[in-house]
Amino acid sequence: MNLHPAIDALLAAHTPLPAPCERARARNTLGISLEQLAHAIGTSTSALQAWEEGLAEPDGHPRDAYAHFLLRAYTVVDYRTRTATPTPAPDATLKAALCVLCGKPATDQVAGYPQHLTATECAQTNGPVQPAPTPATRRQEPAHSIPSARRPNPPPPARTGQDPIRDAVTAAMTTHDGDPQKATAALTANAIPDAMRLLNTLRVGGRYDIVHHPALPDMLRKPSPHTPDLIWEARLNWQRPTAPRQTGPVAILDMNGAYLSALKTHLPLGQLQPTRPQPHDARRAGVHLITPPVWEHDSHLPNPLGPRAESGPLWITEPTLRLLLRLSGPRHALCEPPVIHESYTSGSTENLLEKFRTTLRDARARALDEDDAVTLDYVKALYSKFVATLGESTYNRDLRRPDWMHIIRAQAFANLWSKAYKAHTAGLTLLRVCGTDELHLQGDWRQVLPEGRDLNQVKLKDTHHVAALYPQAQPQSQVPCTHPSADKRRYEYAGGRYIGCHTCGGDLCTSCWATHLTPSDTPFEYNDDNLCPACRQTA
Incomplete structure (x- = not known):
């Protein structure tokens, strides 16, 4: 049995953590990013950054994993120190470059930029520019030293405004010469990366960090x-089992966004x-x-x-x-x-x-x-x-x-159910609730649900009669087709013969070509013929 992992874990659990300023240096020396280390030890990047800045201390399993990392990191750093080639002493003959953080002379470099290694050095450096090493004896960063956690950032790209959505729409319209259809198609095609970019931008400085790829149960x-x-x-798809007694119009409402x-x-x-x-x-x-x-x-x-x-x-x-x-x-x-x-x-x-x-x-x-x-x-x-x-x-x-x-998604369905319950308790008649955003109501719904286009409002999509949902509730009388130029055309679908009325688009009796049919006129056993009751008796 290999006891080395257990011994490493025991040492990590009982090893005091180094000072916060040294933690970031250990990570940066090995070229490990915040995201890589946070993912490896099972924590968020914001928590790891807080540990490195001394704003918080780890505990539990993340603390053990972090201590183990630091222990192994210093082992690697120590090996690099013993195998590194000695560097010559600095020669103060040239002028030092200016620190990218404070603008004062600095003889050290971080990631190729002149920079003080601590905030104390930035505060204490004063006076005229000091000599810097000559090219032959230029001081280099020792192989075993650990650079500062803070690195110079390139200047942000110039922006046209403070609204990324407006900027994206303006750029798309410019690219496509003001064609709204082409601009919409281009913006829609890039919606996923744009949404992630917008989310990451708005999450900067947020109180909570996002764990992007957690393990899934x-x-x-x-x-x-x-x-x-x-x-x-819990997606809703409900219709009232029986037709209501009221015969008034039914409003189809849509929940905005x-x-x-x-x-x-x-x-x-x-x-x-x-x-x-x-x-x-x-x-x-x-x-x-x-x-x-x-x-x-x-x-x-x-x-x-x-x-x-x-x-x-x-x-x-x-x-x-x-x-x-x-x-x-x-x-x-x-x-x-x-x-x-x-x-x-x-x-x-x-x-x-x-x-x-x-x-x-x-x-x-x-x-x-x-x-x-x-x-x-x-x-x-x-x-x-x-x-x-x-x-x-x-x-x-x-x-x-x-x-x-x-x-x-479940929250959208729960919001729809809550709107339906609000309408029911206000005395409105619920006929249908379906999808994420559709309500069929009977009654003065504007007194209960505000109409508009805002997120807390609803909009009217359409109106229909009760017979549209409950055909058996209001049987229609047989009405002859009196249109003199009615187009009696034959067409077939669903295995039966049908004749459509050119005036209303309804189905006509396939025998007399004059009587409009309702669903109750064509029981299952007569679907292939689609005859009106009178023609069915004489057939």
Whole structure:
């Protein structure tokens, strides 16, 4: 049995960490980036940077892994020191170059730039320019020295403004000579990398860092590229079982920017870990294996879990679980609380993507005010493609968070259910709730749901009658086709003979060519002939 790994771990756990300023030097000497080391020891880049700056200290498993890295790093550095070729002493005959940080004389170099190695040297350097080494005896960085963690950054590229979305649209319109269709196509094609670039820009200085490629638990892994994982997103597809008594018009409403609004949800920060399922911890988010409660209101309200045919436990995401827990509380008392068997969660925040969401929201509002269709389509492509490619997608390799994808989608469905419940409690009649953004309502819905194009408003897509959803509720009388130039054309589909009316586009009796047919006139056994009741009796 090889005991070396165990011994290394024991030494790392009991080895005091070096000073914060030395930690970054050890990493930089080996040419290891923050991202590489953070991924190797299982932490975030922001946490690692805080350790190197002395703002925080590691603990637990990350501390052991970090101590082990530093121990091995100094071993490598010490080997380089013993094998390095001695360098000649500096010769003070030439003028020293100016430090790129403070503008004062500096004889050391970092990454090819003249620079002081510490902030103290920058503060203490004064007076005239000092001589620097001659070319023959120029002082070089010793092979065993560790450069400063701070490196000179190249100047940022010049920008045309402070709005990256407006800049991208302006550049696309200029490139395509003002053609809105070509500009929209080009912007949509680049929506995924643009969304990631915008997200990374807005995350600079953020309180929480993003873990881009965490290890995934089994329920979030696809068995094959064409087989979905085990997460149930609770997509709604409900229609009222019976026709309502009212005969008034039915309004089809659309929720504006459903996925954009759903970006404000509780997202797990790090890798999902098994946690105690009971009681539910509101400070964490993830996926949960539950036995759903019985839903007894399907006659007038959709099941929050959607149309699930199978019974038994299922994996759901944080928004669905929080919705079920809220509905089982004393305020609503619509169902029993779900039984939680397993939970895989991480510490969470509702504001992880808030800057990203508000930037897209403001760009969308500006585009609506300016009637800018190109920007409107571009913004929609940014957030819709961002959500769609968060999983195991080949189109976005910068961020793989299928847990976020399922959570954001489930949040959109939960938001739609909440709007439907609000309409129901206000006395409106729900007829259909489907997808992420569609409601069919009967009643004065404008008194309940504000109309408009903002994210907290709804827009009217269309209106129809109850018979469109419930044909049997209002049978139509037989009306002869009296149009003198009606085009009685024959066409075949679905295995039967049909004749269409040129005036209304409806189906006519295939025998008399004069009587309009309704769905109730063509029972299954007569579908091949499509005869009206009168012709069927004489046939």
